[in-house]
Amino acid sequence: MNVKAYAVSKAEGEFEPFEFELGEIDATQVDIDVESCGICHSDLSMVDNEWRMTRFPLVPGHEVVGRVKAVGDHVSHLKVGDRVGLGWHSGYCMVCDQCMSGNHNLCGKAQPTIAGRHGGFADTVRAEAASVVKIPDGLDAAEAGPLMCGGIAMFNPMFQSNLKPTDSVAVVGIGGLGHLGLKFAKAWGCHVTAFTSESKVQEALDMGAHDTVNSRDPSAIKKAAGRFDLVLSTVNVPLDWNAILATLKPHGSLQLPGAVTQPLDVNVLPHMMFKNLSVGSSPVGPPVVIRKMLDFAARHNIAPVTEHFPMSKVNDAFERLRSGKARFRIVLDRD
Structure with a gap:
């Protein structure tokens, strides 16, 4: 099968039309006719080779929504015509302890959709069927793509921490990840606080925050001491982590969906010791939790705030992302 896509051939390069061949589909795989694909900051990191794991030419895109166009002989839970989503992982070993325990996202041999293979900035993407999930009828498929990575990155730590409706949650950084965190935590029934700049206060309140803390004012953060059961930090830059830890209640947790690449300065x-606090992070979520997240989003009418570009304008879309002006997620639609 000939696939038409958009690829970069070098770090920080421009996207150009690119074609490649897919061989015969394996028994456990599906092919997806791509309808749209969100752009995640991880795509930008891969394009720029920030993580030193990119292989060029690179076809990014791991927030895929489309229709199943072909299924392998051993695939039983999906059929041709199903509308589905594909996220950061395109396959798992399916035999390790983590996979057998339902923690596929922790599989040591999990295959990232855009590392060593071609992703969703294309007319077709192939993946192991276990990593592909149906999009519920109650979701607007055109807006669902960013949930497949950004959404599950925020939902999974809430789910894994056994968050209760009586808990208080803080979200640090109200951008592409953070605004989804506000929406999920509000629908969960929690009291929600946004750590954000003064310019985004009204936006944060409109998206579900009950109150805000000025993230650039150390005295305001200090006044929030002991308020939260869970803090979700979406930023990828160093913060005063000890000041953030001080805002947690006993047994509280600081979770880092944002990919901070520098060591944490934590006392x-x-x-941590006197209040039994924890600090953690996790890669997206396993398929079962992705399904639960999509059902939760459909039930509570949760959708990302998006801007749309035709896929042929992928360079314009990435320029918008690099500028920091995107509000809040960008989606590429097949021309």
């Missing part, structure tokens, strides 16, 4: 004393 065990006084807060």
Whole structure:
């Protein structure tokens, strides 16, 4: 099968039309006729080879929504014509302890959709069927793409921490990830606080925050001491992590869906030890939690705030992302 796509041939390069061949489909795989694909900051990191794991030419795109166009002989839970989503992972070993325990996202041999293979900036993308999930009828498929990575990145730590409706949640950074965190936590029934700049206060309140803390004012952060059961930090830059830890209640947790690449400056004393606090991070989520997240989003009418570009204008879309002006997720639609 000939696939038409958009690829970059070098770090920080421009996208150009690119074609490649897919061989015969394996028994456990599906081919997806791509309708749209969100752009995640991880795509930008891969394009720029920030993580030193990119292989060129690179076809990014791991927030895919489309229709199943072909299924392998052993695939039983999907059929041709189903509308489906594909996220960061396109396959798992399916035999390790993590896979057998339902923690596929922690599989040591999990295959990223855009590392060593071609992703969704294309007319077709292939993946192992286990990593592909149906899009619920209650979701607007045109807006669902960013949920497949950005959405699950925020939902999974809430789900894994056994978050209760009586809990208080803070979201640090109200951007492409953070605005989804506000929406999920509000629908969960929690009291939600946004750590954001003064310019985004009204936006944060409109998207579900009950109140805000000025993230650029150390005194405001200090006044929030002991308020939260869970803090979700979406930023990828160093913060005063000890000040953030001080805002947690006993047994509280700081989770880092944002990919911070620098070491954390965290003191065990006084807060972590005396309040039994934890700091953690996790890669997206397993298929079962992705399905639960999509059902939750459909039930509560949760959708990302998006801007749309035709896929042929992918360079314009990436320029918008690099500028920091995107509000809040960008989606490429097949021309």
